[in-house]
Structures are given as C-alpha cells and as structure tokens.
Amino acid sequence: MSWPAPRDYALPSASLAFFLDKKVLVLVLDGRIFLGILRSFDQFANIVLEGASERVIVGDLCSDISIGLYVVRGDNVVLIGELDPAREELPVHMTRVSVPEIRRVGKVTLRSLCPAQKAEKDAVELKSSMRKMMEFLDVD
Amino acid sequence: MLFFSYFKELVGKEVTVELKNDLAIRGILHSVDQYLNIKLENTRVVDQDKYPHMLSVRNCFIRGSVVRYVQLPPDGVDIDILHDATRREARGG
Numbered sequence: 001m002s003w004p005a006p007r008d009y010a011l012p013s014a015s016l017a018f019f020l021d022k023k024v025l026v027l028v029l030d031g032r033i034f035l036g037i038l039r040s041f042d043q044f045a046n047i048v049l050e051g052a053s054e055r056v057i058v059g060d061l062c063s064d065i066s067i068g069l070y071v072v073r074g075d076n077v078v079l080i081g082e083l084d085p086a087r088e089e090l091p092v093h094m095t096r097v098s099v100p101e102i103r104r105v106g107k108v109t110l111r112s113l114c115p116a117q118k119a120e121k122d123a124v125e126l127k128s129s130m131r132k133m134m135e136f137l138d139v140d
Numbered sequence: 141m142l143f144f145s146y147f148k149e150l151v152g153k154e155v156t157v158e159l160k161n162d163l164a165i166r167g168i169l170h171s172v173d174q175y176l177n178i179k180l181e182n183t184r185v186v187d188q189d190k191y192p193h194m195l196s197v198r199n200c201f202i203r204g205s206v207v208r209y210v211q212l213p214p215d216g217v218d219i220d221i222l223h224d225a226t227r228r229e230a231r232g233g
Contacts (some may be wrong), residue, residue, distance in 0.1 A: 014173040016201055025197055029206075031161065033193055043204050044179070054145060057193060078206045081183070081197030091192045 016041040019082055024049070026072060027079040030082030033057075033084070036070060056102050063102035106132050142229045146222065147172040147210075156186065156211040157202055163191060165200070175203035 026034040026049065036049030052070035056063050057062045090096065097105070152171050157178060158164040164187065167180030179201050185194040 012180045014171040014177045015203065018179075018199075020199065025193070026154050027161075029161075041173075045201075055193060062193075063211075072205070075205070077203050078161060079163075079165075079195070079200055079202050081200035084198040085195045087198065091195050094192060 008024075016045065016047070016080065019080060023083045023085075025055075025079075025081045025083055026077060027078045028072060029078060030076075032069075034070060034072065035064065042074070044075045045071050045080070045119070046074040047077065047080070057094075057107070058102055058106045061097045061102055061105055062090060062094050063097050063099055065099050065102075141174070142225055144172065144174050144204065145166070145225070146217075147178075150212060150216055153213050153216055155180075155213070156209075157207055158209040158211070159171075159206050160208045163187075163194075165194075165202070167200070170199070173179065174203075176207065178202045178204065178207065178210075194213065 018040065020041075022038060023035065024038045026036070026047065026078040028034065034049060034052055035055055036052030038047060039050045040048040049070045049072065051066075052068060053064040054068045056065060147169070151171060153169055155169050156164055156166045157180065163185065165180060165183050165185055167183035170179040170181045172178050178230065179199070181199050183194075183197060183200050185191045188195070
C-alpha cells in the first residue's frame with residue numbers, strides 16, 4: 001500500500017518533522033513518560049512511536065517497560081523532547097533496575113503509579129461511600 | 141493571529157514556558173506555529189530535582205494546549221508596536 005503524497009503546503013514552523021526517526025521522550029497528560037522512535041505525526045500532535053517503552057520512576061530507581069508500537073492521541077501529549085545521545089540518559093543518582101524489581105519496589109501495580117488513575121479510583125471510592133451514606137433515601 | 145505574530149517576533153530569545161502540570165522549562169524559542177505550539181532549544185528544567193527524567197532533553201516541542209504561562213525577557217516586546225497591532229486586530233484587520 002502506498003500513501004498519497006502530501007500536498008506541498010508549508011509545514012508549520014514548529015513542526016515535529018525535525019524529530020522524525022529520532023529517539024524522543026514523550027510526556028503525556030497523566031504524567032507518564034514514553035520513549036521511542038518517532039515514526040509519524042500530524043497537525044494534532046498524534047504520534048506513532050516505534051519500539052516504545054514506558055519509563056517508570058520510583059524514587060531514585062528507574063525502569064523502562066517495553067510496550068512495542070504505540071500511538072499517542074495528540075490531545076494527551078504535553079511535550080516531545082529529543083533525547084540527546086551525548087548526554088547521559090539518567091542523572092547520576094538514579095539507578096536502572098529490572099521491571100520485576102521496579103514493580104516490587106513500587107509495591108503497587110503499574111496502574112496505581114499513575115496519578116490520574118489514582119485520582120479516578122479515589123473519586124469512585126468517594127462516590128460509593130457517599131452512596132452508602134445516602135442509602136436511607138432509597139434512591140436508584 | 142496576533143499572538144502568533146507576536147511570538148514569531150520572540151524567536152531566538154530566551155523564554156520560560158510554564159506548563160499546566162507545573163513543569164517550567166527555560167530555553168531559546170526556536171519556533172512557534174498557529175496553535176502556539178512551541179519549540180525550545182537548549183532547554184533547562186527550572187526545578188531539575190523534581191523532574192530528573194528531563195535531564196537528557198535538549199530540544200523539545202511543547203503542545204500549545206498545555207502551556208499556562210510564557211515568561212519573556214523584559215525587553216522582549218515593543219509596547220507601542222503591540223498596541224498598534226492590537227488595535228488593528230480589534231478593528232478586524
């Protein structure tokens with residue numbers, strides 16, 4: 001299958017074209033960090049990452065969990081940064097550990113590491129506890 | 141398009157972009173587009189200790205929708221020109 005050639009409209013000057021085929025770090029709205037090679041993008045900053053991994057940081061420990069090919073919807077993107085191979089990828093005080101290790105150290109599942117999901121869980125709990133309090137009203 | 145033009149004038153100057161997630165990044169404004177997406181060069185995160193994962197990022201693209209503030213150099217704007225441009229824009233061109 002071949003893709004239609006893009007019309008030769010001027011690419012926006014703050015285009016992501018510069019990052020194509022480079023290793024990038026993507027920050028998303030819920031605070032998670034993805035790394036991968038930027039293979040595609042559009043004007044909404046929808047992006048395709050090849051060989052992606054999620055970087056989980058717990059205290060001074062860090063681990064990259066491989067997640068394969070990833071498409072990130074543009075409205076979740078906060079920042080896309082070019083990873084400079086010349087610079088150390090991690091600050092000196094941080095240690096890279098294995099995936100089981102980071103899960104153990106976190107003592108929580110990956111899901112609860114993400115603040116947005118934690119907030120959602122809290123909200124659901126609050127809702128159910130309020131429901132309990134209001135049970136005498138016989139609503140439903 | 142006033143602010144787009146305005147930011148284009150600031151290309152090459154050092155700015156600090158504060159995001160809605162409280163991350164503040166300082167860098168040279170490389171480019172801006174009509175969504176006010178911003179590209180910064182030679183970036184440095186203001187609170188380095190809190191965001192250690194940003195250490196290896198030198199150039200970055202920031203989506204316009206997540207920007208809260210842009211702090212400019214004091215001499216970053218000619219007020220008279222900006223006033224004129226604002227009035228022209230308000231009149232509709």
